[in-house]
Amino acid sequence: MNMNVMMKLSAVLVLVSALGLGVSCTEDSGDDATGMDDEGGEDFMCDPVGANAEMGALLNAPVADDVEVIVKQAQHPGNPGPLDLP
Amino acid sequence: MNNQSFVRRAAVSMTLAAAILAPSPALAEDCTELPNPVFFPATTLLESLLAEVGPILADEARSDDQMTIVHFPLSSCISYDIGREQMPLTGSAVYYLPDGTQATCDMPENSDIRSDLTAMDVGGVTCLGGETPPAELVEYPSHVETLGFVVPRGSSQTAITATEAYYLMSFAGEPGFEVAPWTDPNFILVRNPGSSTQLTIGANIGLPGTMWNGSLRGHQGSGDVRDAVIAENATGNAESVIGILNSSKWEAALNDMKVLAFQPFNNCFGAIFPDSTSTSRDKRNVRDGHYPLWTNLRYIVRTDGAGTPVSANGEDAAARAQRFVDLMTGVQSIEPLNLPEAVIGTGNIPACAMHVAREVDGGPIASFEHPAPCDCFFAESNGIDSGCATCTTDDECGEGSCRLGYCEAR
Numbered sequence: 001m002n003m004n005v006m007m008k009l010s011a012v013l014v015l016v017s018a019l020g021l022g023v024s025c026t027e028d029s030g031d032d033a034t035g036m037d038d039e040g041g042e043d044f045m046c047d048p049v050g051a052n053a054e055m056g057a058l059l060n061a062p063v064a065d066d067v068e069v070i071v072k073q074a075q076h077p078g079n080p081g082p083l084d085l086p
Numbered sequence: 087m088n089n090q091s092f093v094r095r096a097a098v099s100m101t102l103a104a105a106i107l108a109p110s111p112a113l114a115e116d117c118t119e120l121p122n123p124v125f126f127p128a129t130t131l132l133e134s135l136l137a138e139v140g141p142i143l144a145d146e147a148r149s150d151d152q153m154t155i156v157h158f159p160l161s162s163c164i165s166y167d168i169g170r171e172q173m174p175l176t177g178s179a180v181y182y183l184p185d186g187t188q189a190t191c192d193m194p195e196n197s198d199i200r201s202d203l204t205a206m207d208v209g210g211v212t213c214l215g216g217e218t219p220p221a222e223l224v225e226y227p228s229h230v231e232t233l234g235f236v237v238p239r240g241s242s243q244t245a246i247t248a249t250e251a252y253y254l255m256s257f258a259g260e261p262g263f264e265v266a267p268w269t270d271p272n273f274i275l276v277r278n279p280g281s282s283t284q285l286t287i288g289a290n291i292g293l294p295g296t297m298w299n300g301s302l303r304g305h306q307g308s309g310d311v312r313d314a315v316i317a318e319n320a321t322g323n324a325e326s327v328i329g330i331l332n333s334s335k336w337e338a339a340l341n342d343m344k345v346l347a348f349q350p351f352n353n354c355f356g357a358i359f360p361d362s363t364s365t366s367r368d369k370r371n372v373r374d375g376h377y378p379l380w381t382n383l384r385y386i387v388r389t390d391g392a393g394t395p396v397s398a399n400g401e402d403a404a405a406r407a408q409r410f411v412d413l414m415t416g417v418q419s420i421e422p423l424n425l426p427e428a429v430i431g432t433g434n435i436p437a438c439a440m441h442v443a444r445e446v447d448g449g450p451i452a453s454f455e456h457p458a459p460c461d462c463f464f465a466e467s468n469g470i471d472s473g474c475a476t477c478t479t480d481d482e483c484g485e486g487s488c489r490l491g492y493c494e495a496r
Contacts, residue, residue: 050352052450058375058442059353067371068363069356070245070347075265080249082292082351086256086263 044079051082117179117191118199120154121146124406125175125399127158127165128205129282130307131231132383133180134334134432139414140182142423151420153406156181156191159307162206163213163280169204169386170223172398200398202407203388207231207282207332207381212447215296222390228383228415230435232333232360232372233283234345238315240324243267244364245347245357251291254328258299268328271301273318275311275329278304282447283330286381289448290350308335316342333360337367337433350378367468369435375442375451380435382444385411426460426490430467438489439464462492 049056063069074080117123121144140155142148156179160168168175176193183189193199205228210219219225235246250265257263258271268274277284279296288295305311312335318327319342328346336345344364347357353376360377362370371377387407390396397404412418416425416436426436439461443454462474474492477483483493 046354047352048354054452055375055378055450056352058451058453059350059378060355061374061376063355063358063371063376064362066362067358067376068347069358070349071356072245072247072349074247074250076247076250076253077263080247080351081252082248085249085252085292 046080047083114178115189115191117156117175117181117193118197120156120181120191122153122402122406123156123181124153124403124410125156125158125179125199125202126204126410127160127168127175127201129162129165129207129383130159130309131162131207131282131332131334132157132205133159133309134338135428135434136180137182137186137188138428138432139423139425141184141186142420143410143413144182145184148420151409153410154181155410158201159309161278161280161306162208162282162285165201165204166206166210166213166386167280169201169388170210170220172200175199175201202397202399202403203411204386205383206386207383208285208447209384210386212282212285213280222388224387224389224393226385226387226411226415227437228385229429229437230372230380230382230440232369232377232433232435233286233379233381234331234333234336234348234360235287236312236315236329236331236336236343236345238319238324238327239340239342239344240319241327241344242325243328243346245349246328247349247357248291248351251287251348252293255288255291255298255302256293258301267325270326271299272303273323273326273328274302275314275327276302276304277308277311277330278306281308282381283308283332286448287330287379290378292351308332312336312339312343333369333433335433348377348379366470367433368465368470369439369468372435373439373441375453378451381447382437385414387411426463427467430464436460436464458487458489459494459496460490462494463490466492 048060136155136157143153143155146152158175158179174197178190178192181189181191209225210223237243253263253265254268254274258274259269276298284295305314308331311329311331315327315329316339318324336343345359347359349357358371358376360372361368372380387395395404395408397407413420413423429436438456438459440456441454442451444451462472465472472492476491477488477493480488482488486493486495
């Protein structure tokens with residue numbers, strides 16, 4: 001298993017932890033909460049690592065229960081970025 | 087001169103021309119006649135903080151430290167160009183009287199006065215499109231300014247994703263690329279390519295601030311965006327309006343506008359506010375790395391080959407400029423100026439309350455430990471119970487340190 005795969009797996013674990021720790025959502029917490037995009041392309045999966053592993057980990061670190069998180073139904077066409085934006 | 091600089095130089099000319107052509111208030115002061123002036127073209131994001139600091143420094147009882155901060159409110163990179171190229175200062179400026187009154191002054195015709203220093207919210211390298219800044223321009227990092235997307239208070243919108251922002255700023259409502267409800271470019275209120283707000287947000291939405299769609303409604307200063315957003319509360323268009331702004335501006339206008347939660351690229355769980363909630367004031371998500379729309383203020387001082395500050399306006403002017411920077415970066419302090427308190431009070435974050443940092447404007451964020459943290463003071467100053475004991479000396483704090491009146495963990 002190379003380092004890149006390991007880092008991505010770690011970040012996924014961080015994400016799973018974040019969701020498991022009870023992120024409070026103020027709107028619907030459907031598939032978007034897992035990074036799936038209902039409106040855009042098929043099988044899109046949000047990448048919690050991105051171009052910089054440390055920043056990815058910080059962005060996806062678990063948040064406390066009192067942090068307000070809004071899971072928004074995206075209003076743009078296509079998949080969420082940052083890749084393959086027109 | 088690179089292309090970005092050329093475009094901004096044209097903007098400077100137009101800005102200064104507008105200042106000259108605009109009707110000046112009768113009997114405006116001559117800026118050069120003010121006591122101990124510090125000529126300071128700088129980002130409009132500093133306006134709120136200067137309103138706190140300017141009156142203190144203007145107090146004539148301050149004797150050796152007395153100075154009048156003559157602020158020319160401009161976009162970051164335009165300020166930088168004026169200082170770097172040592173353009174003569176023209177038009178009007180803003181300063182504060184000791185009682186806190188804001189006043190304006192005019193530069194005399196054919197003045198040869200140049201800037202003593204500048205300040206901006208991005209580094210020189212960003213303004214120069216990646217070129218190395220001149221060695222004689224020394225940058226002094228200061229506090230963190232939070233940025234964000236704002237809407238009128240009357241809007242029902244609560245969040246925006248990085249991808250939505252990319253579409254807004256790239257396509258400006260072009261059919262097939264719309265992002266509801268922000269589909270009319272006349273209601274998408276941005277700044278200009280020299281604005282640190284636009285450059286920093288651009289870096290985090292995948293579209294450089296120099297490449298935003300020309301149909302968007304541009305503004306010279308952050309105050310102009312604030313006023314334009316607020317005005318739409320009364321027009322029936324509030325739902326269509328979105329702007330970009332800094333926290334010191336929106337926090338002073340919370341009755342009329344609100345900041346949106348933002349979901350960055352590669353955040354896989356949802357949009358979050360700079361603060362922990364839409365109504366709190368703790369900047370928790372900025373300070374811990376969840377919310378990436380922020381930037382460091384920098385003061386820029388011109389030096390000679392030996393690192394000594396210099397000014398075209400003379401040695402005394404250079405000394406005042408350096409003293410001002412020392413006070414504004416916490417290197418020196420004077421009563422009654424409590425810099426961290428002033429920074430926090432204007433919606434900003436002192437570096438000592440940050441747990442992340444970045445080396446490149448708008449670039450990757452990394453964990454960071456300030457050598458003298460002030461988390462307790464930051465929380466208490468924002469009306470949040472930090473749980474920290476109050477103190478006057480380190481002896482009262484066990485393993486920790488007494489700082490700004492509270493026992494910090496280290």
